[in-house]
Amino acid sequence: MRSESLGISTESSGSIVFQWEDMVEDSRLLEIRNLVTRFYTEEGVVRAVDGNSLHLDAGETLGIVGESGSGKTVTALSIMGLIENPGLIESGSILFRGDELLEKTQQEMLEIRGKEIAMVFQDPMNSLNPTLTVGDQIARVLHFHTSLSRREKKRRAIELLRQVEMPEPEKRLGNYPHQLSGGMRQRVLIAMAISCNPTVVILDEPTTALDVTIEAQIFELVDKLKAQFDMGIILITHDLAVVANSCDRVIVMYAGRIVEEAPVIDLYENPLHPYTRGLLNSIPQLDKEKQERLPSIPGEVPELITLPEGCNFSPRCKYAVEKCMHDDPPIIKIAPGRRLACWKAGEFIE
Ligand SMILES: Nc1ncnc2c1ncn2[C@@H]1O[C@H](COP(=O)(O)OP(=O)(O)OP(=O)(O)O)[C@@H](O)[C@H]1O
Numbered sequence: 001m002r003s004e005s006l007g008i009s010t011e012s013s014g015s016i017v018f019q020w021e022d023m024v025e026d027s028r029l030l031e032i033r034n035l036v037t038r039f040y041t042e043e044g045v046v047r048a049v050d051g052n053s054l055h056l057d058a059g060e061t062l063g064i065v066g067e068s069g070s071g072k073t074v075t076a077l078s079i080m081g082l083i084e085n086p087g088l089i090e091s092g093s094i095l096f097r098g099d100e101l102l103e104k105t106q107q108e109m110l111e112i113r114g115k116e117i118a119m120v121f122q123d124p125m126n127s128l129n130p131t132l133t134v135g136d137q138i139a140r141v142l143h144f145h146t147s148l149s150r151r152e153k154k155r156r157a158i159e160l161l162r163q164v165e166m167p168e169p170e171k172r173l174g175n176y177p178h179q180l181s182g183g184m185r186q187r188v189l190i191a192m193a194i195s196c197n198p199t200v201v202i203l204d205e206p207t208t209a210l211d212v213t214i215e216a217q218i219f220e221l222v223d224k225l226k227a228q229f230d231m232g233i234i235l236i237t238h239d240l241a242v243v244a245n246s247c248d249r250v251i252v253m254y255a256g257r258i259v260e261e262a263p264v265i266d267l268y269e270n271p272l273h274p275y276t277r278g279l280l281n282s283i284p285q286l287d288k289e290k291q292e293r294l295p296s297i298p299g300e301v302p303e304l305i306t307l308p309e310g311c312n313f314s315p316r317c318k319y320a321v322e323k324c325m326h327d328d329p330p331i332i333k334i335a336p337g338r339r340l341a342c343w344k345a346g347e348f349i350e
Pocket residue numbers: 039041046047048066067068069070071072073074075085086087122238304
């Protein structure tokens with residue numbers, strides 16, 4: 001059961017205390033609260049994820065969208081327990097089915113990764129080992145997380161390739177990555193990700209290198225698998241057309257912060273944050289173009305080392321007023337399932 005609060009709940013990495021008023025449902029897979037992940041580089045401290053909260057339920061696809069460098073991948077790597085030196089998760093909480101991941105040992109995280117939470121990484125070519133056949137790569141994952149015999153692993157690998165609709169699965173087992181097309185490689189990565197029946201799958205820009213037809217097939221497949229196994233999916237993408245077609249709910253990130261969250265239909269019909277509006281306004285035909293990058297909004301994303309005072313987006317925002325230049329807007333719940341971080345929000349709500 002979920003109890004939506006009637007009042008406004010606020011959260012931020014600053015002085016306003018996070019108040020979580022929703023009861024956690026059984027279907028809640030992930031619950032991230034006030035996550036802060038930083039990188040301590042020679043140039044300075046990179047505020048890659050700056051006090052964000054989000055959740056994921058079983059059977060839904062959550063889209064995370066935002067320009068390059070907005071902290072999408074770092075959010076995913078934080079969930080996976082893969083933030084390495086000079087990075088540090090400084091504070092916050094990542095609950096997986098109510099269990100705190102940030103308190104897990106490395107060994108415990110090794111067991112959770114792949115088995116409970118799996119990720120398809122941003123760079124498909126680097127994610128596959130060029131010296132191993134498809135069958136051996138899948139078998140490795142199965143070997144780590146299961147006690148299947150050699151023969152059972154082979155049978156399971158074929159079954160997985162069939163599930164991801166790989167043509168001629170028996171034959172593909174003996175192929176090396178370079179013998180496969182981009183779409184086939186992506187299917188292998190998805191097969192590896194679902195091999196141990198995880199409940200959460202994170203896909204980080206899974207189709208950037210693929211053409212539109214293959215991309216559509218991959219997302220159809222992801223949808224089918226999600227329904228079949230009741231997984232929760234986090235889909236990170238630059239591509240707003242992909243979000244429109246594949247996601248139930250969307251989070252928009254800007255310079256390390258979540259600036260807006262909405263059910264997908266609401267986001268497209270009534271985007272509220274000026275940044276989201278800018279992104280959507282500049283796509284002429286959502287369903288006709290494949291976008292490699294987000295449409296451009298005048299100005300540049302700030303360096304995460306030297307963020308502007310006030311709202312991070314204020315230097316590029318045509319609606320910005322004096323307050324926006326000095327005070328950081330907290331993210332506020334404005335309706336069930338909708339959150340927004342903007343001082344001018346009230347003026348946009350219809
Ligand atoms: N290992 C690292 N060391 C230092 N800074 C890092 C490291 N990894 C990421 N960052 C910084 O963290 C910020 C967020 O990066 P992230 O990779 O999450 O962006 P992204 O939204 O996934 O971008 P893209 O769309 O290009 O993949 C960037 O400023 C990036 O330079």
